[in-house]
Amino acid sequence: MKQKVAYARVSTQDQANNQNALKHQISRLEAIPDVEILYDVDSGGYSDRPGFQQLLEKIANGEVSVVYATRGDRLTRNFQDYLHFKKLIKIHNVTVELLDEGVMEWETASAELISDIRALLAENERHQIKDRVAQGFKSRRKRKAACARSPFGYRRANDKYVLDNRPCICRLDRRPANYQDLTLEPDNSPLLINISRADIARETIQKILEIRRPRKALRQIYEEYGACRKKGRIPVINTEEDCSELLIWGLGSSVIEWCQNPVLRGHTAYLKTVTQHEVRHRKARPADEWEMHYDTHPEQRLMSEETFDELQIIFQCNRKKMGAFEDGSYYLTGLVYCQSCGESMILKNTQVHSYYGCRNSGLGCNNNKNIRTEVLDEAIIGHLFERSCREAPSTNIEPGAKEESSEISILREQIQDVERSLARNPNNLSLQKSKREMEQELAEKLNPNRTLAFTQATAEYIINHPQAKELAFWYTLSKAERTVIYDRLVERATVSSAGQVISVTLHI
Incomplete structure (x- = not known):
């Protein structure tokens, strides 16, 4: 039995969620008895709308008796799509009823001409809208005005980007007890909300700088605010709920793209995408081809x-990072490669140890051996120490560096005495513990602010630094410090099928 099908469409998410346009169309169509409603949130100029394609498929299968819509331009604003739609309607003898325009007729030449003219006018109106948008964009560029869409953390005020400091949410750990x-x-109510989008933006940048893993930083932000991860654009009909997105990042790649936006540094950029006629997905231009206007809002920068330069280093180092997010030894992921197949090795965790193994093991690669993270670390440290x-000796010592104190000299001598004792008694656990403790103390005395000193340093500066010539320095690095320094220095470590590190390649 054939059915009645209604179709509704709006062009933007704002029309669907905030302006009630989609809800209004659907409520009118719901008044039709026994009707199935299809809808899209997309431009009428594109034919690959899911709801519209489903409608065409139903008509082509002979399942439809009547098609309803509020107006003809809700069905399509593309004349070629209209001609295809008209052909299916004629073949399967389907009636098209438009609530605001009446029944579409093609039985006579005059009636068909009227319907065709309406379709041409709908397409022409779409082109006029695009022209007006283009002219408005040119005007904004000439005035160096803010673009229509502001990046997360900002809003427009008097054609300028300003930080969005309006409270909008409360962190879970800051919500009132009652x-x-x-x-x-x-x-x-200020009793319920005390954090703004600008606050969240600042916190996100700071977390990426600290954790140095965009995805992990993003996950922490979502957990702290009790937010659900965004899973793509889903049209919302029930506007009785507040469906506005607070956290826009669904993946680490999207937060990286956000960090690249010049607005966050106080600049305004235009022509960031290649615009071509009838292209749905615009192609991004390289950053050096953007039309840049610097310091348009310097007092509002994030x-x-x-x-920004430090973030680029982090993003560059994360391009090859793959695997789990456990705290184990994730800083090595993306640096370890299999000698047999040349692919990067993946992190495997047990309750006791962490290993790296070839991702293609059993799938054409004969490297079935795993290598423990401690062994990898030891091989990399040995190579870095030997290279240093x-x-x-570097003459590029940090400003304010002083000559070595007598306390440090005495500590060095004590370490040497313990090493001589260990040479005679290599299995003495007490001596081994004493050596590790003294090496830790020496590293802390050499540079109590080591992390701060090295986070901005170049690879050449680190490898030439006097501390790098101390084996204790490498072994006493924290995981956060190794994340920074390994990113700068290590390009790859190659593991043989025997589970041994056969080479370590550096960036320098």
């Missing part, structure tokens, strides 16, 4: 140029 008693408070010792 929050369950505040259900009658308005949504914008990050400095120095912070081969380098000439």
Whole structure:
């Protein structure tokens, strides 16, 4: 039995969620008895709309008796799509009823001409809208005005980008103890919200700098605010709920793209995408081809140029990072490669140890051996220490560095005495513990602010630094410090099918 099908469409998510346009169309169509409603949130100029394609498929299968819509331009604003739609309608003898325009008729030449003219006018109106948008964009470029869409953390005010400091959410750990008693408070009550989008943006940047893994930083942000991960654009019909997105990042790649936006550094960029006629997905231009206007809102920047440069280093080092997010030894992931097949090795965790194994093991690669992270670390540290010792002493000492104190000299002598004792008694656990403790103390005395000193350093600076010529320095690095320094220095470590590190390649 054939069915009645109604179709609704709006062009933007704003029309669907905030302007009630989609809800209004659907409510009118729901008044039709026994009707199935299909809808899209997309431009009428594109034919690959899921709801529209489903409608065409039903008509082609002979399942439809009547098609309903509020207006003809809701069905399509593309004349070629209209001609295809008209052909199917004629073949399968389907009636098209438009609530605001009446029944579409093609039985006579005059009636068909009227329908065709309406379709041409709908396409022409779409082109006029695009022209007006283009002219408005040119005008904004000439005035160096803010673009229509502001990046997360910003809003437009008087054609300028300003930080969005309006409170919009409350962190889970900052909600009042009696929050369950505040259900009658308005949504914008200061008792309920105290964090703005600008606050979240600053916190996200800081977490990426600290954790140095965009995905892991993003996960922490979501957990702290109790937010659900965004899973793509889903049209919302029930606008009785607040469906506005607070956290826009669904993946580490999207937060990386956000960090690259010049607006965050106080600049405005235009022509960031290649615009071609009838192209749905615009192609991004390289950054050096953007039309840049610097310092358009310097007092509203979220990050400095120095912070931006540091983020680029982090993103560059993360391009090859794959695997789990456990704290084990994730800083090695993306640096370990299999000699047999040349692919990167993946992290495997047990309750006791962490290993790296070839991702293609059993799938054409004969490397079935795993290598423990401690063995990898030892091989990499040995190579870095050996390379540093081969380098000439650096004259590029940090400002304010002083001559070695007598306390440090005495500690060095004590370590040497313990090493001589260990040479005679290599299995003495007490001596081994004493050596590790003294090496830790020596590293801390050499540079109590080591992390701060090395986070901005180049690979050449690190490998030539006097501390790098101390084996204790490498072994006493924390995981956070190794993340920074390995990113700078290590290109890859190659593991043989025997589970041994056969080579370590550096960036320098």
